[in-house]
Amino acid sequence: MHPEFDSLTTTAGIEILDPIESRRFTLRTTTPIAPMPATTDGFPFPVDTACEIRTDELALPYTIPVDVRSPDGSHHASISPPTRREFPPDEYLLDFHAPMKLYLRVGSSLEIAADADDVTIDFGEATTVRVGARSYHSSPAGTITVPDDPEAVMEAVSAFSSALKTTSPEHAWPTLRGHPPRVERSDELSIPDGLEAPDTGISIEVPPEYGPIYGVAPLAYYLGANLVPSEIARLTTDTGTGVARHLGDDAAEIAETAGDLLKRVLLLDCVTRTEGYFPVELHEREVLEPQVDLDFEALYETPLAERLATYLSVPDEAVDSITPTWHRATHVEPDASAVELLPYVVDDLPLVRIESPVGEAWNPTESQRVTEDALGSFVRRAEPARGDDFVRSADTRAPRSPPDDDSTNGRGVPGVGEYVPLPEVDALEQAYVGDKTPESGSKLLVEAFRNETPEHEEGVIEITVVCNDDEMRAEWDAVSEVYGSRDDVYVDVDCRFDVSTGELRDLLAEDNHVFHFIGHIDGLGFECRDGILDAETVEETGATTVLLNGCRSHDQGIALVEAGANAAVVSLGDVGNGGAVEVGETLAKLLHHGFSVGYSMEIVRKYTSIGRDYLVAGDPGVTITQTETGMPIMYHVFPDETETDGKLVAEFYAYPNQRHGAGSVIESYLPGIEGMFFGVGACGHTEVAHNVLHELLEGRTRPLIVNEELVWSDVWLKEV
Numbered sequence: 001m002h003p004e005f006d007s008l009t010t011t012a013g014i015e016i017l018d019p020i021e022s023r024r025f026t027l028r029t030t031t032p033i034a035p036m037p038a039t040t041d042g043f044p045f046p047v048d049t050a051c052e053i054r055t056d057e058l059a060l061p062y063t064i065p066v067d068v069r070s071p072d073g074s075h076h077a078s079i080s081p082p083t084r085r086e087f088p089p090d091e092y093l094l095d096f097h098a099p100m101k102l103y104l105r106v107g108s109s110l111e112i113a114a115d116a117d118d119v120t121i122d123f124g125e126a127t128t129v130r131v132g133a134r135s136y137h138s139s140p141a142g143t144i145t146v147p148d149d150p151e152a153v154m155e156a157v158s159a160f161s162s163a164l165k166t167t168s169p170e171h172a173w174p175t176l177r178g179h180p181p182r183v184e185r186s187d188e189l190s191i192p193d194g195l196e197a198p199d200t201g202i203s204i205e206v207p208p209e210y211g212p213i214y215g216v217a218p219l220a221y222y223l224g225a226n227l228v229p230s231e232i233a234r235l236t237t238d239t240g241t242g243v244a245r246h247l248g249d250d251a252a253e254i255a256e257t258a259g260d261l262l263k264r265v266l267l268l269d270c271v272t273r274t275e276g277y278f279p280v281e282l283h284e285r286e287v288l289e290p291q292v293d294l295d296f297e298a299l300y301e302t303p304l305a306e307r308l309a310t311y312l313s314v315p316d317e318a319v320d321s322i323t324p325t326w327h328r329a330t331h332v333e334p335d336a337s338a339v340e341l342l343p344y345v346v347d348d349l350p351l352v353r354i355e356s357p358v359g360e361a362w363n364p365t366e367s368q369r370v371t372e373d374a375l376g377s378f379v380r381r382a383e384p385a386r387g388d389d390f391v392r393s394a395d396t397r398a399p400r401s402p403p404d405d406d407s408t409n410g411r412g413v414p415g416v417g418e419y420v421p422l423p424e425v426d427a428l429e430q431a432y433v434g435d436k437t438p439e440s441g442s443k444l445l446v447e448a449f450r451n452e453t454p455e456h457e458e459g460v461i462e463i464t465v466v467c468n469d470d471e472m473r474a475e476w477d478a479v480s481e482v483y484g485s486r487d488d489v490y491v492d493v494d495c496r497f498d499v500s501t502g503e504l505r506d507l508l509a510e511d512n513h514v515f516h517f518i519g520h521i522d523g524l525g526f527e528c529r530d531g532i533l534d535a536e537t538v539e540e541t542g543a544t545t546v547l548l549n550g551c552r553s554h555d556q557g558i559a560l561v562e563a564g565a566n567a568a569v570v571s572l573g574d575v576g577n578g579g580a581v582e583v584g585e586t587l588a589k590l591l592h593h594g595f596s597v598g599y600s601m602e603i604v605r606k607y608t609s610i611g612r613d614y615l616v617a618g619d620p621g622v623t624i625t626q627t628e629t630g631m632p633i634m635y636h637v638f639p640d641e642t643e644t645d646g647k648l649v650a651e652f653y654a655y656p657n658q659r660h661g662a663g664s665v666i667e668s669y670l671p672g673i674e675g676m677f678f679g680v681g682a683c684g685h686t687e688v689a690h691n692v693l694h695e696l697l698e699g700r701t702r703p704l705i706v707n708e709e710l711v712w713s714d715v716w717l718k719e720v
Contacts, residue, residue: 025102056126071092097630099630109124147188161223179347181343202304205229211334214255215251218262219265262351272300288321328427330351449619467496476495501526534559538560543565545565552574554571575614586710634702649686665677
């Protein structure tokens with residue numbers, strides 16, 4: 001499946017559709033046009049398909065970054081609002097950072113005008129324009145089999161970097177890092193032909209044990225390093241400059257050191273690549289350059305091992321000055337069962353943290369002890385009487401017996417002993433790989449990553465909302481309106497009420513992007529008008545993401561992931577109806593505005609009354625809709641305590657996604673913040689007047705954190 005081109009029906013122009021990712025983008029023209037098939041030859045960057053159109057002007061539906069290049073890909077200019085630039089008659093390649101990758105080949109003059117709302121490109125006269133498109137879709141190529149032997153796993157991890165498209169600084173771009181090959185457990189090691197790693201001359205020596213291997217895997221993948229068994233953990237190179245960096249004495253220390261090195265190398269590659277195809281004004285370079293004596297132009301042409309040696313010589317305090325909160329920390333149990341999830345963990349370039357082996361004593365901090373005590377009371381708490389805030393449990397017919405501390409309670413939520421407290425890490429999101437259930441974040445399941453995403457017709461976002469209790473209708477009404485509220489995304493919402501077990505089974509089997517259930521759930525299943533449907537009896541589901549907003553939906557969500565879903569939002573215990581309505585509506589809004597399931601849940605946990613009672617099972621990176629800014633954004637707004645004229649301080653936050661992962665950059669568009677930023681977390685702050693922020697947000701619905709409370713811009717603007 002490749003991107004497709006079609007004429008717009010309601011206005012002049014063409015629509016580009018990516019059927020793999022269900023993403024759309026339009027190019028408006030002054031007169032009606034029909035795209036004609038064209039060759040993909042002549043584009044210096046990969047494209048999947050191409051068409052030709054003829055027009056004197058193009059208009060984009062909203063502002064996106066545009067780069068003007070020569071036909072060979074060399075850079076002329078980057079276009080950011082507000083600006084108007086003119087270019088003389090010549091051959092040009094226009095590089096659009098749209099929901100799918102777009103390139104335009106044109107021979108003419110150019111006048112490009114960009115403001116906060118859109119971009120127009122005037123060619124001066126009718127001109128033939130060739131449009132090339134590439135989906136951002138990425139998946140593993142090939143499968144490696146490994147026995148339960150750490151040294152065999154080391155060979156498999158050494159082959160992960162076969163997916164790298166280059167080892168130049170450009171591989172800091174996520175689109176130039178292919179997905180590591182799939183790994184399956186078997187009786188013997190088998191690495192197919194074609195999965196040869198690049199010869200970078202870099203080695204990582206670690207003890208042949210699962211903990212150290214998992215801890216260094218993302219770094220080994222990014223560096224194209226060969227893993228070598230050794231009693232001493234160290235990073236080495238065979239180049240003339242030479243590197244010998246000690247990594248630590250135990251698995252936890254090795255993983256932490258490897259994570260610090262990964263952040264260092266990726267960030268410095270991002271700075272160095274500004275000398276290449278994308279010479280943007282990068283904030284991190286502006287901060288770093290006065291602190292170091294580095295020749296970035298020379299570094300850009302330097303082989304990876306030699307760049308590594310230079311990067312390691314940069315003072316820690318200089319690197320710390322440009323290091324953001326990382327996007328994800330993944331905690332891994334160090335045993336053979338985690339190996340099949342390893343390629344999907346590594347692909348995201350997270351910080352890996354190694355958890356204590358099963359059975360090893362755990363000494364919680366005081367705050368973690370409080371959490372444990374709260375969980376003990378949480379999973380045991382008695383059912384309150386039904387009323388305005390009744391609980392959403394299907395099991396209202398008999399009292400529950402409290403679970404044993406070291407066993408699951410058999411009613412959809414693990415016992416207290418089955419929870420894993422995740423230590424605090426400087427990351428936007430946390431995930432866990434292992435048999436138990438994390439107290440927060442996401443529980444990764446290999447089935448979620450292997451499940452094929454269903455094909456959807458014509459790029460329409462298909463959503464099914466089911467409510468099986470009239471007393472919960474408030475959430476049904478709210479989310480049904482939310483899911484249909486965007487003009488730039490085509491959404492088909494199927495709303496059902498009071499369905500039977502057979503109808504629910506059929507709805508779960510249908511292909512859709514979101515299946516949102518509102519009703520009573522417990523470990524036995526979903527309450528329907530004619531009985532209970534147990535998800536473990538559902539053989540297959542076509543839902544990409546399931547939101548199970550009822551009590552103790554943990555086991556039911558995992559069963560649906562095993563049946564075909566990519567992600568499930570589940571509750572860990574009883575949830576009151578009022579809090580569940582708040583969670584359901586907030587999740588729907590965040591997902592509908594381009595946030596991944598994992599980031600949506602992290603925001604819900606922090607800014608709603610009972611969000612801490614939910615987690616994600618499966619793949620937290622799943623996204624439902626596209627965003628105008630490439631990756632979803634949020635503004636943190638609070639009064640400027642130093643000002644007397646009522647000005648605000650606004651801070652810009654970015655949340656990476658599957659198409660714009662670690663190594664992507666973003667522009668804030670906040671007045672007073674110049675240049676591009678490494679697109680993770682906080683990306684600059686500035687003083688701003690009320691009316692300026694009002695103009696920036698007018699006509700857009702975006703989440704805001706105002707004085708540490710989550711609000712939505714369309715509501716907030718009416719109140720200020």
